[in-house]
Amino acid sequence: MKLHILGCYAATPRTLTNPTSQVLEIRNHMFLIDCGEGTQVQLRKQKIKFSRINHIFISHLHGDHFFGLPGLISTFRLLGRNKEMHIYGPKGIKEAITLLLKLGDSWTNYPLVFHELTAKTPKLVYEDDKVSVTTIPLDHRVYTNGFLFREKPGERQLNIEAATEYGIEPVYFRNIKKGKDVTLDDGTIVPNQALSFDPKPPKSYAYCSDTAYKPSMVDQISEVDWLYHESTFLDSEEHLSAKTKHSTAKEAAKIAKAAQVGTLLLGHYSTRYKSIVLFKEEAATIFDNVELADDGKVFEW
Amino acid sequence: MKLHILGCYAATPRTLTNPTSQVLEIRNHMFLIDCGEGTQVQLRKQKIKFSRINHIFISHLHGDHFFGLPGLISTFRLLGRNKEMHIYGPKGIKEAITLLLKLGDSWTNYPLVFHELTAKTPKLVYEDDKVSVTTIPLDHRVYTNGFLFREKPGERQLNIEAATEYGIEPVYFRNIKKGKDVTLDDGTIVPNQALSFDPKPPKSYAYCSDTAYKPSMVDQISEVDWLYHESTFLDSEEHLSAKTKHSTAKEAAKIAKAAQVGTLLLGHYSTRYKSIVLFKEEAATIFDNVELADDGKVFEW
Numbered sequence: 001m002k003l004h005i006l007g008c009y010a011a012t013p014r015t016l017t018n019p020t021s022q023v024l025e026i027r028n029h030m031f032l033i034d035c036g037e038g039t040q041v042q043l044r045k046q047k048i049k050f051s052r053i054n055h056i057f058i059s060h061l062h063g064d065h066f067f068g069l070p071g072l073i074s075t076f077r078l079l080g081r082n083k084e085m086h087i088y089g090p091k092g093i094k095e096a097i098t099l100l101l102k103l104g105d106s107w108t109n110y111p112l113v114f115h116e117l118t119a120k121t122p123k124l125v126y127e128d129d130k131v132s133v134t135t136i137p138l139d140h141r142v143y144t145n146g147f148l149f150r151e152k153p154g155e156r157q158l159n160i161e162a163a164t165e166y167g168i169e170p171v172y173f174r175n176i177k178k179g180k181d182v183t184l185d186d187g188t189i190v191p192n193q194a195l196s197f198d199p200k201p202p203k204s205y206a207y208c209s210d211t212a213y214k215p216s217m218v219d220q221i222s223e224v225d226w227l228y229h230e231s232t233f234l235d236s237e238e239h240l241s242a243k244t245k246h247s248t249a250k251e252a253a254k255i256a257k258a259a260q261v262g263t264l265l266l267g268h269y270s271t272r273y274k275s276i277v278l279f280k281e282e283a284a285t286i287f288d289n290v291e292l293a294d295d296g297k298v299f300e301w
Numbered sequence: 302m303k304l305h306i307l308g309c310y311a312a313t314p315r316t317l318t319n320p321t322s323q324v325l326e327i328r329n330h331m332f333l334i335d336c337g338e339g340t341q342v343q344l345r346k347q348k349i350k351f352s353r354i355n356h357i358f359i360s361h362l363h364g365d366h367f368f369g370l371p372g373l374i375s376t377f378r379l380l381g382r383n384k385e386m387h388i389y390g391p392k393g394i395k396e397a398i399t400l401l402l403k404l405g406d407s408w409t410n411y412p413l414v415f416h417e418l419t420a421k422t423p424k425l426v427y428e429d430d431k432v433s434v435t436t437i438p439l440d441h442r443v444y445t446n447g448f449l450f451r452e453k454p455g456e457r458q459l460n461i462e463a464a465t466e467y468g469i470e471p472v473y474f475r476n477i478k479k480g481k482d483v484t485l486d487d488g489t490i491v492p493n494q495a496l497s498f499d500p501k502p503p504k505s506y507a508y509c510s511d512t513a514y515k516p517s518m519v520d521q522i523s524e525v526d527w528l529y530h531e532s533t534f535l536d537s538e539e540h541l542s543a544k545t546k547h548s549t550a551k552e553a554a555k556i557a558k559a560a561q562v563g564t565l566l567l568g569h570y571s572t573r574y575k576s577i578v579l580f581k582e583e584a585a586t587i588f589d590n591v592e593l594a595d596d597g598k599v600f601e602w
Contacts, residue, residue: 015342
């Protein structure tokens with residue numbers, strides 16, 4: 001998995017900081033997660049091909065997660081897109097986009113498929129043979145979902161040395177990866193275990209923004225490889241955090257610790273603080289493996 | 302007058318070019334004209350104080366002139382604005398903004414006053430004792446207005462040398478500027494003409510974007526000091542220009558010449574061309590005084 005941070009600051013776009021948007025590369029997909037104002041420029045800066053994006057996941061309809069979407073949809077049209085674009089987001093998103101397109105008499109020449117969300121429990125919203133995406137219900141001022149991205153278990157890995165030793169022709173490799181045994185010319189059956197290794201463990205990513213501290217999410221995101229959890233504030237502004245239904249870095253770390261995730265990725269920083277390093281310092285008092293998102297950064301695991 | 306070009310490129314925001322937005326400084330007003338995506342970041346880059354903007358004029362509801370407005374409205378709220386904000390634009394703009402605010406449950410804590418436009422003839426939309434703003438009906442794919450900004454005639458200018466010679470106290474200067482005569486202690490009446498100069502001629506600015514070539518606008522913008530006229534294309538793409546209801550640099554120059562404007566300012570360039578200098582070269586074959594808008598440029602007259 002590869003995660004491109006296009007923007008990870010709270011509230012408004014500024015000269016050097018962008019509101020929320022990310023691209024997750026997972027098994028040949030490029031999933032766009034949230035789309036604050038300026039996202040399309042960030043996509044260009046990071047040289048991400050617009051044509052590779054076919055699914056857009058919107059957590060909630062606050063402007064800093066959503067106001068880049070109408071422009072991006074228009075740009076896809078100008079770029080001559082004809083493939084379907086799937087948009088997952090809170091109920092109301094279809095009405096908003098449709099109204100804006102109607103007012104500009106700027107209908108898309110590609111199908112826009114809206115998947116409007118209303119469920120308050122986790123819901124499988126996308127699935128194919130390699131990947132699944134499930135909502136993570138969050139607790140914010142408006143209806144909000146995070147998203148849990150999981151790879152499905154992959155094929156077994158060929159033990160090329162063992163296969164060569166048995167004199168097995170490459171034509172059988174496909175079957176070995178699928179877990180099948182191989183019958184040699186002399187009738188001997190070589191068990192699959194002798195010819196392959198276990199598949200790589202499937203990878204996972206949980207995106208949780210925006211949300212108040214919500215310990216009930218822990219079960220669902222248990223042991224994910226990477227957790228992006230918003231940390232708008234530091235503990236010193238816990239009162240503001242509670243009031244606005246955001247989280248502190250400390251609270252994000254508590255969730256990461258309880259869920260025993262691999263890495264905690266912080267973001268959605270208020271710009272009131274002098275340095276985002278403060279967020280890492282605070283979270284590190286509770287959880288060891290903390291990384292700081294920042295616009296333009298790429299994480300791979 | 303002082304005109305800040307925040308963005309002047311057609312279609313989509315890119316890494317180095319911004320969609321349409323301008324700020325016109327006129328008699329202590331800061332009028333925002335159009336508001337493509339990214340306008341609020343451009344305002345910050347040009348260090349324009351958000352609090353000085355009280356009137357926003359939107360030409361039409363295509364995204365590259367409008368999709369920065371929802372975010373800007375939200376940012377005004379975050380900045381603690383409480384003054385009225387007046388928005389002038391095509392009918393539908395209120396419904397769009399209201400829906401977006403409603404979906405985010407993000408109502409403004411300042412009054413938003415919408416002045417929705419439907420008239421197909423010039424309409425006075427703003428007036429005070431110093432300035433007037435009138436729509437310029439344009440011809441585009443959707444309902445579109447340009448805007449004509451005019452100073453009203455100012456006060457007479459004090460002839461300080463003459464006043465000193467007559468021994469006139471500064472307390473009378475206000476009245477002199479208002480055109481009044483002054484009666485000296487000995488009863489002599491000094492006529493105003495002897496103590497003041499004619500007011501500076503009132504300045505004017507016509508903003509015309511987006512529009513097809515529309516010679517019927519000439520009368521209304523006759524002899525304006527500066528005319529911003531879109532030039533999306535060069536004459537070599539005249540067929541595209543006609544089809545999309547835009548103008549070529551040549552057509553913009555023809556309008557400028559017929560209207561005998563002071564300076565023609567070109568903009569709304571398609572990014573298909575290697576250099577915007579080509580637009581100036583083309584226009585200059587027809588009209589002498591041509592300037593090129595570019596993001597970040599400031600013009601003063």
